[in-house]
Amino acid sequence: AQKVTQAQTEISVVEKEDVTLDCVYETRDTTYYLFWYKQPPSGELVFLIRRNSFDEQNEISGRYSWNFQKSTSSFNFTITASQVVDSAVYFCALSEANFGNEKLTFGTGTRLTIIP
């Protein structure tokens, strides 16, 4: 069975600080996908990134970066120079890579508060 653990329930940082959100996953599949979603106070789920298990390259997109390490089953998310608009709940998710098994298994989320 698949499992995603986000041990940090809540994090608060002062604006402009960097912050890292942790995600650890469990799966028996050799091929899988990892995701991060953002849920702002308005409630919608916003897709941020998808990574394939066969591609361990880290990725940077503006102030966002992701560190995927298969050896430790982790897919951590860093926000650099945080802004108040980054305040949201962030979910890490995992899915298999086979058609018909793409359901997302979500972690419990990390509530990030950026203090102005």
Added chain:
Amino acid sequence: DSGVTQTPKHLITATGQRVTLRCSPRSGDLSVYWYQQSLDQGLQFLIQYYNGEERAKGNILERFSAQQFPDLHSELNLSSLELGDSALYFCASSASRPGLAGRLVNEQFFGPGTRLTVL
């Protein structure tokens, strides 16, 4: 805007009632997924449809059912509602399709959700 639409945005009803939630996927997406977000269970997968057929089932109660119509919109029917069914129900769509194992296009884009309150 993800391109996925859900109606209604809010729904308030009483225990024992039945409601229908509607979802229209992004243009061209054949797969539709339903998820439930509740305080005690978190975000949970309920069911997936692909081109009108059920493809996968998660923790969906027997009182809940879904279908996907020829125009690809989907409906989630919740009956004999209980207080514990109060939750945010999300629909998502993706371009995933068979024949792409290992290279599955599985970016699921979520609708804005329907907030169901059972009183």
